Amino acid sequence: MRRSVALLATAGALVAGCGGGAESSRPGASEAAAVASPAPTASRTASPTPPTAAPTPEQRTPPTEEVTPALTDDDAAQLGVNELGRVLVVEWHKIQDVDGRWENSLATFRAQLRTLYDRGYRPVSAAEFIEGTFPIPAGTTPVLLTFDDSYKEHLFFGADASSPHPDSAVGILQAMEAEDPTWRARAVFSYYWPYPFRETDRELIERKLRYLVDNGFDLANHTYTHDDLSELSDADVVANLARAEAELASVVGDDYRVRVMTLTQGIWPDNPDLALRGQHDGFGYEHDIALEVGFMPTRSPHHLEYDPRSVQRVQAFVEEFDRWVAWLDEEPGRRFVSDGDPAVVTYPADWADVAVPREGFAVRTYG
Numbered sequence: 001m002r003r004s005v006a007l008l009a010t011a012g013a014l015v016a017g018c019g020g021g022a023e024s025s026r027p028g029a030s031e032a033a034a035v036a037s038p039a040p041t042a043s044r045t046a047s048p049t050p051p052t053a054a055p056t057p058e059q060r061t062p063p064t065e066e067v068t069p070a071l072t073d074d075d076a077a078q079l080g081v082n083e084l085g086r087v088l089v090v091e092w093h094k095i096q097d098v099d100g101r102w103e104n105s106l107a108t109f110r111a112q113l114r115t116l117y118d119r120g121y122r123p124v125s126a127a128e129f130i131e132g133t134f135p136i137p138a139g140t141t142p143v144l145l146t147f148d149d150s151y152k153e154h155l156f157f158g159a160d161a162s163s164p165h166p167d168s169a170v171g172i173l174q175a176m177e178a179e180d181p182t183w184r185a186r187a188v189f190s191y192y193w194p195y196p197f198r199e200t201d202r203e204l205i206e207r208k209l210r211y212l213v214d215n216g217f218d219l220a221n222h223t224y225t226h227d228d229l230s231e232l233s234d235a236d237v238v239a240n241l242a243r244a245e246a247e248l249a250s251v252v253g254d255d256y257r258v259r260v261m262t263l264t265q266g267i268w269p270d271n272p273d274l275a276l277r278g279q280h281d282g283f284g285y286e287h288d289i290a291l292e293v294g295f296m297p298t299r300s301p302h303h304l305e306y307d308p309r310s311v312q313r314v315q316a317f318v319e320e321f322d323r324w325v326a327w328l329d330e331e332p333g334r335r336f337v338s339d340g341d342p343a344v345v346t347y348p349a350d351w352a353d354v355a356v357p358r359e360g361f362a363v364r365t366y367g
Helices: 005-014 032-036 073-079 106-118 126-131 169-179 202-214 234-252 318-328 349-354
Strands: 088-092 094-096 103-105 121-123 141-148 188-191 218-221 260-262 277-280 283-286 289-291 344-348 362-366
Touching: 073 362, 088 106, 088 318, 094 106, 103 106, 106 169, 106 318, 126 141, 126 218, 126 289, 188 260, 202 218, 202 234, 218 234, 234 277, 234 283, 344 349, 349 362
Parallel strands: 088 141, 094 103, 121 141, 141 188, 188 218, 218 260, 260 289, 344 362
Antiparallel strands: 277 283
């Protein structure tokens, strides 16, 4: 078995304070931890008004394929492996000049990504979250990066008109991946029509959407025109969501499946089932998860209390981001820490009563 002493030392430092053991808010005890945790932001909130330094060589860890051998129990304990821990899903909106309720300055955004990197977080795709595979190095923690409301700053091209500008969110993520392949450029973009990314040039809109799909990013249904689904009839909800996906299919092709529904303002339609699946005028949609507007790190897909209809997110305004990131490190076992093997779900033995691993996974406990 190949071993990586350097990995263990590096990852152990990254997840300091996140060793094995049950979180005091053991989800058999429901959400007790949230009582003493930062005050949550309500799911139903007003919608925003429309309109990094690269890691040093010492901070880099080897690519995933070099660090996925089976771990001994001692290794797992040292790294604090717990794939039932909470998963951080971060929600950004506008990224431009200032910090506020629905915006982050470019400097803050870069600093937040660097904070995540330094604390051992590594991005995953929507499919990897949904399916529970989490193909990241042992000792690191998955993070699902999400960007709402179709801002131009999420993706705009540089001088060559085809590569993301280095100050765009996509460009920054890709630059970090170039410095360390374990930080993969993966994120979910929730946009809406008729002007995704606040662009009016249809050809440019189509190039942006195709670029995201072709480069491993995820697109989410965020309604057709940023609509409050609770104000629509059942028929109009289905027509709205189907129209949004039919429009996307006309750009990227019918083979691309939208798996994520991002609820506008966190508000469900009167019939919640219609947010996840429906068919209108010969075009159907089927979403695997729904992203809420808040309010805390969400459950692992392998956890008893995981609810795909309520994937909770941490809003990225400075105070909310900082306190929830800190909260995840307050108690050992609170956050998800990977075993490095996408086919195995590993967790401390005393978490077995809340483990419901997804079908097809091997299970391993320790301690």
